[in-house]
Amino acid sequence: MRRLSRIVAFGYIALCLIVFGASLLIGPLGYAPFPLVPAPARVPVVLTIWYGSEKKEWMEAASQRFLASAPAVNGRPIQIQLQGMGSREIADRLVQRDWRDQPPPTVVSPASALWLDAVNAPIVRSGADAPRPLVLSPLVVVSWEQRAQALWPQPPADFWNSLQAALANQQGWPALGGNASWGPVKFGHTSPLTSNSGTQALMLMAYSFAKKSSGLSVADVNNPALAAWLDPIERSVLSFSDSTGALMDDVVRAGPAKYDFAVVYENLALQNMEAARQRQGQALRIFYPPATMLSDHPYAVVDGSWVQADQRAAAAQFRDFLVGATAQALARQYGFRPVDPNVSIAASDADNPFTKYAANGVQASIARQVEPPAPEVLNALLQLWENRLKH
Numbered sequence: 001m002r003r004l005s006r007i008v009a010f011g012y013i014a015l016c017l018i019v020f021g022a023s024l025l026i027g028p029l030g031y032a033p034f035p036l037v038p039a040p041a042r043v044p045v046v047l048t049i050w051y052g053s054e055k056k057e058w059m060e061a062a063s064q065r066f067l068a069s070a071p072a073v074n075g076r077p078i079q080i081q082l083q084g085m086g087s088r089e090i091a092d093r094l095v096q097r098d099w100r101d102q103p104p105p106t107v108v109s110p111a112s113a114l115w116l117d118a119v120n121a122p123i124v125r126s127g128a129d130a131p132r133p134l135v136l137s138p139l140v141v142v143s144w145e146q147r148a149q150a151l152w153p154q155p156p157a158d159f160w161n162s163l164q165a166a167l168a169n170q171q172g173w174p175a176l177g178g179n180a181s182w183g184p185v186k187f188g189h190t191s192p193l194t195s196n197s198g199t200q201a202l203m204l205m206a207y208s209f210a211k212k213s214s215g216l217s218v219a220d221v222n223n224p225a226l227a228a229w230l231d232p233i234e235r236s237v238l239s240f241s242d243s244t245g246a247l248m249d250d251v252v253r254a255g256p257a258k259y260d261f262a263v264v265y266e267n268l269a270l271q272n273m274e275a276a277r278q279r280q281g282q283a284l285r286i287f288y289p290p291a292t293m294l295s296d297h298p299y300a301v302v303d304g305s306w307v308q309a310d311q312r313a314a315a316a317q318f319r320d321f322l323v324g325a326t327a328q329a330l331a332r333q334y335g336f337r338p339v340d341p342n343v344s345i346a347a348s349d350a351d352n353p354f355t356k357y358a359a360n361g362v363q364a365s366i367a368r369q370v371e372p373p374a375p376e377v378l379n380a381l382l383q384l385w386e387n388r389l390k391h
Contacts, residue, residue: 042077044077045073045076045077045079045308045311045314046079046080046103046106046311047078047080047081047107047311047318048083048104048105048107049083049106049107050083050084050090050093050094050105050108051082051083051090051108051109051110052085052086052087052110052295052297053243053245053246054244054245054268055111055135055297055336056084057271057334058330058336060082061334062322062327062331063082065321066318066321067080071314071317071318073313073314074310078318080318081103083102083105086190086195087112087115087195087196088110088115088193088194088196088199089194090108090109090110090115091108091115091118091119091121094108094121094123094302095120104302106302106311106312106314106315107299107300107315107318107319108121108123108300109134109300110297110298111137111196111197111265111295112293112295112296112297112298113133114199114378116131116300118378118379121300123300123302123303124300124301124302128316129312129316131299131300131301132298132299132323133296133297133339134296134297134299134319134322134323135267135328135337136296136297136337137265137266137297137335138265138266138292138294138337138366139200139201139204139265139289139293140265140266140269140287140288140292141159141163141263142269142285143260143261143287144259144260144282144284144285145282145285146178146179146256146282148285148287150177150178150179151177151185155361159289159290160204160205160209163233163261164229167185167232167233167236169185173185182260184236185260186236186238186256186260187259187261187262188237188241188251188259188261188262189201189237190240190242190244190247190263191240192381193382193385193386195242195243195244196295197244197247197263197265197295198240198244199378199381199382200263200293202381202385203372203381204291204292204293205230206226206381207291209229209230210226213291213368213371214370216371216373217377218376218377218380220377221380221384222380222384230384230385231388244268247262247264248262248268248271248272251264251272252272252275252276252279265295266286266335266337266362267335267336269335270334270354270357270362273357285360285361286357288361288363288366290367291370292370293369294369299322301316323340325342325343328340328343331343332345332352332353333351335353335354345364346364
């Protein structure tokens with residue numbers, strides 16, 4: 001009996017070795033609920049996304065939620081690599097194919113489609129993968145509550161001329177109803193050469209000086225009176241950041257010692273309301289110029305030979321998630337205006353900053369927008385500003 005048991009045991013072991021060897025040579029033999037050789041891992045589909053840095057918090061939070069559902073394309077798991085930078089830098093580097101020893105982008109999402117059009121960026125422009133706006137955010141001016149009350153107890157009708165006059169006043173705050181210890185009136189905006197918000201600020205000021213909201217021309221820009229009008233505004237800026245997110249961080253950190261007023265995106269102002277109050281002991285006030293510009297944050301698939309079919313399919317999956325109700329409600333939480341009409345900024349949710357900070361000047365509706373100027377007008381504006389730096 002014992003001998004028979006040994007024969008059966010050795011036979012079973014021999015059979016297992018034969019099956020194991022065969023599976024190594026020709027693969028699994030029939031149904032195998034517990035495969036002896038694990039299946040090889042599928043190579044992931046990697047999405048490299050260059051995005052405007054003002055979307056950092058939302059993009060990171062949204063991508064984490066997307067990846068938590070284990071998305072895949074043809075059985076290949078999706079991975080996302082996010083890289084934030086200035087909007088003009090995104091467009092310029094894409095056109096120049098400046099990858100800096102890093103993977104080239106699959107998707108780009110600057111703050112505004114203006115830059116993709118201005119440099120004729122290589123993106124898919126038609127069909128299902130054509131650029132789509134993700135969220136909206138108008139340009140606003142933020143001010144510390146004490147400064148706002150001193151200069152503008154009520155929002156001025158002639159917004160930019162009022163601000164320009166304050167910045168040009170040689171007497172500073174003492175002549176404007178403010179405290180003598182506040183010194184001169186200090187302004188902040190990003191560099192128009194690298195940042196979308198800086199470019200938009202320059203456009204709004206040029207439109208205001210020309211008394212237009214559309215049809216800004218090269219002749220308007222080259223008017224010597226515009227350069228003279230802009231000069232005290234630009235001289236009041238202590239430093240020009242390359243990123244709107246970095247500017248907003250500096251406004252909160254440095255406070256009214258460095259900034260009395262600053263041009264930022266509405267979403268950044270809303271995101272930083274509580275941090276500003278805690279850091280500086282006073283609230284921020286939001287002002288909307290009579291005519292502003294909306295940043296549409298396009299999601300654009302790159303039209304490059306390096307973008308594979310599975311990457312385009314993965315990019316479409318992530319885009320559809322970003323414009324869906326879950327991600328749009330998350331965007332609202334970070335101060336963006338959703339493109340999904342079913343996600344309202346008037347919602348009474350506790351985490352909705354549009355209602356939470358209504359007393360700080362938040363406007364539900366944006367009355368008027370200026371027309372984006374033609375590329376040659378944009379180039380003339382940037383040249384005007386760059387020439388100022390040389391003098």
